[in-house]
Amino acid sequence: PSQAEIQRMLEAARTKYESVTEGKNADYIPALAKVDSKLFGIAVVLANGEVVETGDTNAPFAIESISKVFALSRLIEDKGAADVEKAIGVNATGQPFNSVLAVELNQMNKEHPAGNPLVNAGAITTVALVPARSGAERWDRIKKTMDAFAGRQLSVDEEVYKSETATNTHNRGIAYLLQSYEVIKGDPSEALDIYTRECSVSVTARDLAMMGATLANGGTNPVTHQRIVSPDTASHVLAMMMTGGLYETTGTWVYRVGVPAKSGVGGGILAVVPGKYAIAAFSPPLDKAGNSVRAQRAIESIVQDTSGSLFAAR
Numbered sequence: 001p002s003q004a005e006i007q008r009m010l011e012a013a014r015t016k017y018e019s020v021t022e023g024k025n026a027d028y029i030p031a032l033a034k035v036d037s038k039l040f041g042i043a044v045v046l047a048n049g050e051v052v053e054t055g056d057t058n059a060p061f062a063i064e065s066i067s068k069v070f071a072l073s074r075l076i077e078d079k080g081a082a083d084v085e086k087a088i089g090v091n092a093t094g095q096p097f098n099s100v101l102a103v104e105l106n107q108m109n110k111e112h113p114a115g116n117p118l119v120n121a122g123a124i125t126t127v128a129l130v131p132a133r134s135g136a137e138r139w140d141r142i143k144k145t146m147d148a149f150a151g152r153q154l155s156v157d158e159e160v161y162k163s164e165t166a167t168n169t170h171n172r173g174i175a176y177l178l179q180s181y182e183v184i185k186g187d188p189s190e191a192l193d194i195y196t197r198e199c200s201v202s203v204t205a206r207d208l209a210m211m212g213a214t215l216a217n218g219g220t221n222p223v224t225h226q227r228i229v230s231p232d233t234a235s236h237v238l239a240m241m242m243t244g245g246l247y248e249t250t251g252t253w254v255y256r257v258g259v260p261a262k263s264g265v266g267g268g269i270l271a272v273v274p275g276k277y278a279i280a281a282f283s284p285p286l287d288k289a290g291n292s293v294r295a296q297r298a299i300e301s302i303v304q305d306t307s308g309s310l311f312a313a314r
């Protein structure tokens, strides 16, 4: 479809779904509960860098779990896909993103306690494994990777960071549990702090779509032309998004939409059609699994309109 056709699709989806009132903002992180629930933006960035957008695409919001995609990109690029598979695991847990039960079941069944890099346990482990001489350098490497994907310097929302740090006792439990199983060998509180920081990075729907377009384009940012990760890394990251990007409802998502995606409790969802485009939608109210209600619907309709499902015969 042409840019004008995509523009019409985005506007139609926004008009259709802006009145949906299901779901509610994440409230276990107090700063997220206060975000305007009416915000709704949809952005597409084509693999050649062209941008199409509608609604609140310049409204900043916390990237939250979508950051896991970019930390994973860093780690696969540094260590290789096979090492990451061995050290963290890559199978869906079928459990909520912060499940302790998943850690315990995997440990009991002699599988990877961390689950996979897109649930909290695996994402905290990802951070701990990023090669660096210090925590400061580790954070810097993850943050610079996120910036390079976006093609601009992103900032940390300090209010979200403080709010999440003050309330993340459950994640703290997960980090120390992983230390007890010798999955995290360094300081669990340092890995947790860096994880909390990466989740507090502020992005717009447009930024997210640009970050996704870098994956759609094989790891090279289509606007800055900087190669951030290799095509091999990008394809492994997308495969992981396909099987675990929306937690325990990933199966439903893939069945309905047929493309890899990643959600965050800030209300963002990023979906990628490899080689073609990325689409990001932002709207704070979430379903029970922690996935934005309006963002899921908008992305589903646009992927259908563009025949984007990876399972469509071509």
Ligand code: GLN
Pocket (backbone or CB within 6 Å): 063, 064, 065, 066, 097, 098, 120, 164, 171, 196, 199, 263, 264, 265, 266, 290
């Ligand atoms: N920082 C959030 C947490 O750890 C991210 C969760 C999410 O977006 N699903 O709980």
